[in-house]
Amino acid sequence: MEACGDCKTLKQEFWLAREHYVSLIVQHDQMIRDSGSKTSTLDTAIKKARRRRNDAGRRFLDHRISHEDLISPHDNNSRAALKNT
Ligand SMILES: [Zn+2]
Numbered sequence: 001m002e003a004c005g006d007c008k009t010l011k012q013e014f015w016l017a018r019e020h021y022v023s024l025i026v027q028h029d030q031m032i033r034d035s036g037s038k039t040s041t042l043d044t045a046i047k048k049a050r051r052r053r054n055d056a057g058r059r060f061l062d063h064r065i066s067h068e069d070l071i072s073p074h075d076n077n078s079r080a081a082l083k084n085t
Contacts, residue, residue: 002067010063014056021049 024046031040 004067006063007060007067010056010060014053014060017049017053017056021046021053024049 024042028040028042028046031042032038
């Protein structure tokens with residue numbers, strides 16, 4: 001499966017979103033440890049970051065799946081070839 005420019009962009013977006021999310025979690029844990037309370041002001045930011053990470057992950061996956069669709073199920077020759085192997 002070939003990786004195109006979009007693959008790289010989407011993968012990068014996902015990676016950055018995930019890094020951002022992880023760094024917020026770390027800060028959040030630190031704040032909770034320091035303050036002794038169960039929640040922090042980062043709660044909302046973390047939820048947003050998690051949603052963004054999930055969205056980015058889904059976009060990346062959807063895009064990768066669209067590559068597989070290029071190997072079309074309507075392409076009878078390649079399907080027959082697969083069957084014969
Ligand atoms: Zn691609």
